[in-house]
Amino acid sequence: MLALVEQLIGSPVRVTGGLLLDKDPQHNWEVPWHQDTGIYVAETPPGEKDDVRGGLPVYSTRGLELAGDVTCRLALDPALVDSGGLYVLPGTHREHLGKTVAERFGSEKGVSAPQPIGSALSYNPLILHRSEKMTSAQQHRRILHLSWGPADLRLPDGAQIYPWPQPCPLTPVEAL
Numbered sequence: 299m300l301a302l303v304e305q306l307i308g309s310p311v312r313v314t315g316g317l318l319l320d321k322d323p324q325h326n327w328e329v330p331w332h333q334d335t336g337i338y339v340a341e342t343p344p345g346e347k348d349d350v351r352g353g354l355p356v357y358s359t360r361g362l363e364l365a366g367d368v369t370c371r372l373a374l375d376p377a378l379v380d381s382g383g384l385y386v387l388p389g390t391h392r393e394h395l396g397k398t399v400a401e402r403f404g405s406e407k408g409v410s411a412p413q414p415i416g417s418a419l420s421y422n423p424l425i426l427h428r429s430e431k432m433t434s435a436q437q438h439r440r441i442l443h444l445s446w447g448p449a450d451l452r453l454p455d456g457a458q459i460y461p462w463p464q465p466c467p468l469t470p471v472e473a474l
């Protein structure tokens with residue numbers, strides 16, 4: 299995965315986040331079109347609103363700071379059209395769309411990006427994406443969602459990327 303992400307980003311990389319998303323019949327959500335503009339930081343910069351997710355502060359970017367980043371979703375279960383998989387809207391990663399998303403793209407269906415179990419789906423975090431509820435009889439749709447950026451990624455307003463315990467840039471395990 300490191301080699302894949304380095305190839306996509308085009309430089310040495312760092313991890314910027316990780317989540318396990320477990321969609322099941324009791325926790326069966328849908329999410330409208332959005333860009334992932336937030337990034338975990340060491341602390342909320344002065345003057346920014348508090349946004350704490352999973353216990354960690356998140357800084358919301360306002361421009362294209364994350365345009366060189368890559369998200370990689372590993373499907374631990376099938377994530378298909380009827381099991382709450384992702385839809386994307388190609389080409390929308392080139393601008394920070396802010397609050398215009400619903401008005402401009404709300405009526406678009408987009409392109410489904412179905413994932414068989416064990417597959418990896420990589421995309422730019424700024425591409426519009428959405429998901430629907432699971433309608434299949436599947437018990438779980440677990441996705442390991444990993445976020446990556448260039449090792450020299452910097453944020454404005456003095457925001458410091460959360461210091462995940464890792465060598466930066468990342469090195470292959472064999473080399474440790």
Ligand SMILES: O=C(O)CCC(=O)C(=O)O
Pocket residue numbers: 319321327329334382383384427428429430441443
């Ligand atoms: O996996 C899903 O159902 C939606 C995930 C999502 O919107 C995200 O990762 O930003």
